[in-house]
Amino acid sequence: MLAVVPLFYQDVLPILERKCQTCHREGEAAPMALETYEQARPYARGIRDAVMRHTMPPWFAEAERGVFGNDPRLTEEEIATLRRWAEAGAPAGKPVAPAVKWTEGWRIGAPEAVVRMPKAFAVPARGEVDYQHVIVPSEFKEDRWVTAIEVRPSSRAHVHHAVVFVRPPKSVWLRGQPTGELFSAKGQALAGLSTLDEVIAVYLPGAEPHVLPEGHGKLIPAGSDLIFQIHYTANGKAGEDRTQVGMVFAKERPRMRHYSMSIAQGEFEIPANAAEHEVEATFVVNTHTEIYALAPHMHLRGKSMRVLAVAPDESERVLLDVPRYDFYWQLVYRPRRPVRIERGTEIVVEAVFDNSPANARNPDPRATVRWGEQSREEMAVCFVDFLLPVPISPVELFRAPRLGGVK
Ligand code: HEC
Incomplete structure (x- = not known):
């Protein structure tokens, strides 16, 4: 195959529009806009390095592509395009108008x-x-x-x-x-x-x-x-x-109601220097429902989080696996299709903390750490968006004794 050099307007811009500009544009979270050739050119090598290291776009769930509908990860082909473009000296190509118009x-x-x-x-x-x-x-x-x-x-x-x-x-x-x-x-x-x-x-x-x-x-x-x-x-x-x-x-009245709640554990003490301290939060679901989205939340000592669904027959499913949690990226993970949850299922949130000096972000490894709002304190939370058919009340989700099973 002929190795055609990728061009900014023809090959690179469409990727930036799809995968980067939600943050990399004026007034958004990223430090620089990547909307025009003039803006992107000086960052060509940085872009190459970031996508090859998989640090951009930010994403922390261990999952096949397609499991989450909002998975922004680049394909191997897109990564190769950005790499080859940078290595060929970031050529512009023939200017075209942007395909995506962001609303102010x-x-x-x-x-x-x-x-x-x-x-x-x-x-x-x-x-x-x-x-x-x-x-x-x-x-x-x-x-x-x-x-x-x-x-x-x-x-x-x-x-x-x-x-x-x-x-x-x-x-x-x-x-x-x-x-x-x-x-x-x-x-x-x-x-x-x-x-x-x-x-x-x-x-x-x-x-x-x-x-x-x-x-x-x-x-x-x-x-x-x-x-x-x-x-x-x-x-x-x-x-x-x-x-x-x-x-x-x-x-008109919707068919499905979104109900957001947090599955959290507030009673914990992370000992000084503990490199791997697990805190567990559980919630037994009292009605048939679906999970629409999950968002892990810990602070600077947050190391990893897994969320499992343990069905009444004890079968286990991993809903979310974040092996390297990063406090600076509070992401929401939305399954491509809402995940069905049977009545009596226990949702188990396993939050792991690193309070050792090896955690470069640790504000103080000598501290015993408890629940609190500030980043030097901790939280062990997963926000979960449930779906319920209207008019079922969210109260139906609660009050469930564990039907039979573990614990
Ligand atoms: C969810 C928001 C978001 C998305 C999507 C995103 N970025 Fe970023 N990007 C940021 C923020 C915020 C920073 C600065 C903080 C940092 O470096 O961690 C950054 C930093 C960078 C940097 C400089 C630092 C580094 O890691 O080298 C590059 C280059 C970069 N982004 C490229 C990209 C590219 C290319 C894409 C799309 C393929 C992309 N980003 C998608 C938010 C985002």
């Missing part, structure tokens, strides 16, 4: 409702910042089914991540706190949190907004409040942020 602003289209933090938070230049919360009434007079939702910080440079919860009128969670004011619940953020309260949207750098499939929705009951929980990080420059959330609603 909202990526879910024009939102039908926007809820904003009532005031901006002043992010200091330095120091640890407690998680900030703010309660904002939705002012929805009737139940609303959300089909697309997007969280937009105004200062992406300061928002490490943000979570938006729905607090229905019956919930007692954070009732002692004022509405419309920023507060840092000082370790009490989860007090009173119940199955009524739900994560409705998350902002993570580089992540896609939540756009649900046809016929799917997330419920915001009438009269609910939205509670923003934002992790700001000081980056040397002081700034301000006023995060907002935009929503698009279903025209």
